[in-house]
Amino acid sequence: MIEMRKRALSIYASNVNSGLLSSFTLKGRCFMGYEYSKIHPVQTMRAKKMWAVLNGSLADYMPLYMDGVDIFELDYSEGNDCDFPSENQLLYLDEKIDNWNDELDQEMTKDMHLIHPFHNLYSHLDFSIFDLLWVRDFNIELSLESNFSTYPEDYPNDDLDWSRYDFDD
Numbered sequence: 001m002i003e004m005r006k007r008a009l010s011i012y013a014s015n016v017n018s019g020l021l022s023s024f025t026l027k028g029r030c031f032m033g034y035e036y037s038k039i040h041p042v043q044t045m046r047a048k049k050m051w052a053v054l055n056g057s058l059a060d061y062m063p064l065y066m067d068g069v070d071i072f073e074l075d076y077s078e079g080n081d082c083d084f085p086s087e088n089q090l091l092y093l094d095e096k097i098d099n100w101n102d103e104l105d106q107e108m109t110k111d112m113h114l115i116h117p118f119h120n121l122y123s124h125l126d127f128s129i130f131d132l133l134w135v136r137d138f139n140i141e142l143s144l145e146s147n148f149s150t151y152p153e154d155y156p157n158d159d160l161d162w163s164r165y166d167f168d169d
Contacts, residue, residue, distance in 0.1 A: 001030055001069070001070065001090055001091055001115070001117060002087055002090070002091075003140065004028045004029075004030050004140045004142070005028070005072075005084075005085070005087060005090055007028075007140065007142055008026060008028045008072075008074075008084075008142055009084060011026060011142060011144060012026055012074065012076070012082070012084065015076075015144065016076065016081075021076075021146045021148075022077065022078040023075075023076060023077040023078060023146065023147070024075075024076050024144055024145060024146040025073060025074065025075050025076075025144070025145045025146075026073070026074045026076070026142070026143070026144050027071065027072070027073045027074075027141075027142070027143045027144075027145075028071065028072050028073075028140070028141070028142050029067050029068040029069075029070075029071045029140070029141045029142075030068050030069045030070055030071075030117070030138055030139070030140055030141075031055065031056075031065075031068040031069060031138065031139040031140075031141070032055055032068075032069060032121075032135050032137070032138055032139075033055075033135060033136070033137030033138055033139065034052075034055055034057045034139065035137065036048040036051045036052075037051075037134040037135060037136065037137075039134055039136070040134040041134075051131070054125075054126065054127060054131060062125050062126060064124060064125055065125050068139075068141070069117040069120065069121060069138075070090075070116065070117040070120060072085055072090065091115040091116060091117070092115060092116055093116050097113055098113070098116075099111075099112060099113050099114055100114045100115060100116050100118060100119035101114050102119070102123075103119075103122065103123050104122075104129075118132065
């Protein structure tokens with residue numbers, strides 16, 4: 001998540017500094033590795049197939065995972081800098097370090113500082129602790145979208161009156 005934020009910051013800054021785009025949307029998404037973990041103690045074909053189902057590489061079992069572990073989106077328009085989320089905002093949804101352990105044994109996990117993406121995977125996306133313990137690889141997707149029009153800003157638009165029938169003219 002932090003690496004995704006660093007790369008997104010770099011893309012954001014280079015586009016703002018270049019001045020080529022007057023507005024754009026930057027999206028960052030993080031996915032767990034598509035390959036089944038080589039260090040997982042269970043290396044059966046069934047376990048590998050289940051991983052493919054859970055991480056979306058086989059089918060869309062969990063539509064909520066289409067955006068991955070977590071997503072952030074920034075809209076930039078000329079003259080309006082975006083408030084880029086801090087590392088803590090990205091990890092904990094707050095500036096203070098938190099612990100997203102609400103569905104786990106509170107005493108055993110009190111010092112783990114589990115991040116919001118973990119909570120999202122465990123509580124909302126059907127991943128178990130045993131699915132997540134062995135994940136070491138991640139895929140980051142960063143996308144930049146911009147629309148450009150050659151029309152001047154004050155270009156007059158046709159006033160389309162949809163309540164009027166056009167065939168009786």
